[in-house]
Amino acid sequence: MSLQNTQLNDSWTLYQRLREQTPLVQCITNYVAMNMTANVLLAAGASPAMVHCAEESGEFAALASALSINMGTPSPQWAEGMYAAIAGAQAAGVPWVLDPVAHAATGFRRQLVTALLARRPTAIRGNASEIIALAGASGQGRGMDSGDSVESAGEAARQLARAQGCVVLVTGEVDLATDGQRSLRIEGGSALMPQVTAMGCALSALLAGFIGVAPGQTLAAAVAAAQVFAAAGLKAEQHAQGPGSFLPAFLDALHLLQPSDLQRCPVSEQL
Numbered sequence: 001m002s003l004q005n006t007q008l009n010d011s012w013t014l015y016q017r018l019r020e021q022t023p024l025v026q027c028i029t030n031y032v033a034m035n036m037t038a039n040v041l042l043a044a045g046a047s048p049a050m051v052h053c054a055e056e057s058g059e060f061a062a063l064a065s066a067l068s069i070n071m072g073t074p075s076p077q078w079a080e081g082m083y084a085a086i087a088g089a090q091a092a093g094v095p096w097v098l099d100p101v102a103h104a105a106t107g108f109r110r111q112l113v114t115a116l117l118a119r120r121p122t123a124i125r126g127n128a129s130e131i132i133a134l135a136g137a138s139g140q141g142r143g144m145d146s147g148d149s150v151e152s153a154g155e156a157a158r159q160l161a162r163a164q165g166c167v168v169l170v171t172g173e174v175d176l177a178t179d180g181q182r183s184l185r186i187e188g189g190s191a192l193m194p195q196v197t198a199m200g201c202a203l204s205a206l207l208a209g210f211i212g213v214a215p216g217q218t219l220a221a222a223v224a225a226a227q228v229f230a231a232a233g234l235k236a237e238q239h240a241q242g243p244g245s246f247l248p249a250f251l252d253a254l255h256l257l258q259p260s261d262l263q264r265c266p267v268s269e270q271l
């Protein structure tokens with residue numbers, strides 16, 4: 001079933017709201033993704049803050065509109081910063097998003113993701129292999145990258161959403177957003193997106209921004225974040241010769257995005 005019109009209105013309305021409210025998004029992210037994530041949030045219209053040390057991350061989280069936790073380059077010290085930030089966010093009613101980068105790859109990451117999941121994220125955003133492995137099955141992930149299709153991760157995403165009581169956004173050539181009951185598929189994007197590092201990390205932080213301006217509408221926020229990324233990717237591709245020129249074109253596309261760009265990335269209900 002096509003939801004193009006209602007979903008277009010929802011995503012555009014939420015994007016306008018994000019630009020009006022400039023949510024403060026606290027990011028505890030990896031060394032690779034920090035600069036890219038801050039630039040994506042700024043181009044979209046949010047306000048990024050990279051604040052990770054345990055001495056201040058909890059205090060800061062109470063001031064933020066939303067928190068994004070990404071475990072791409074973890075360490076014991078960074079884990080303490082994550083736990084303190086989540087505690088501060090939860091005490092203040094601030095939503096938080098988990099990006100479980102390569103969580104199945106090592107024993108340290110497996111322990112960390114278990115501890116993070118126990119703290120109940122508002123939403124999880126990962127690639128197909130990460131979501132399949134989080135649901136307890138065995139994925140074909142290699143390092144940070146997915147070896148599985150989003151189609152093959154659909155049931156895992158729904159199970160994970162139900163088990164965690166959260167929204168799951170699983171990304172790849174198409175994206176799927178689910179709360180365990182409803183599932184929405186978002187088309188669009190560009191094959192150049194996985195050729196640029198930290199696109200997924202930046203999307204997770206933008207998802208946090210959308211959730212921050214859409215209390216009680218986490219599924220719509222996930223669709224909006226995915227659709228905005230898909231539309232900006234499609235628009236950027238028209239001006240890019242390869243990954244190098246794609247990245248600045250993508251930031252410009254986020255900044256210049258119009259409703260007609262969203263319309264090129266259909267959203268449909270998955271039954």
Ligand SMILES: Nc1ncnc2c1ncn2[C@@H]1O[C@H](COP(=O)(O)OP(=O)(O)O)[C@@H](O)[C@H]1O
Binds near residue numbers: 146174193194229
């Ligand atoms: N082959 C593709 N075609 C179109 N969009 C893609 C493709 N691969 C990834 N994307 C998009 O790139 C972004 C990052 O997703 P993904 O590559 O799955 O995350 P990660 O970087 O965490 O592995 C998402 O917006 C996703 O829709």
Ligand SMILES: Cc1ncsc1CCOP(=O)(O)O
Binds near residue numbers: 033144196198200
């Ligand atoms: C390359 C790399 N190594 C550790 S984190 C990271 C970035 C991963 O970014 P993404 O998951 O968005 O591709």
Ligand SMILES: [Mg+2]
Binds near residue numbers: 101127144200201
């Ligand atoms: Mg990733």
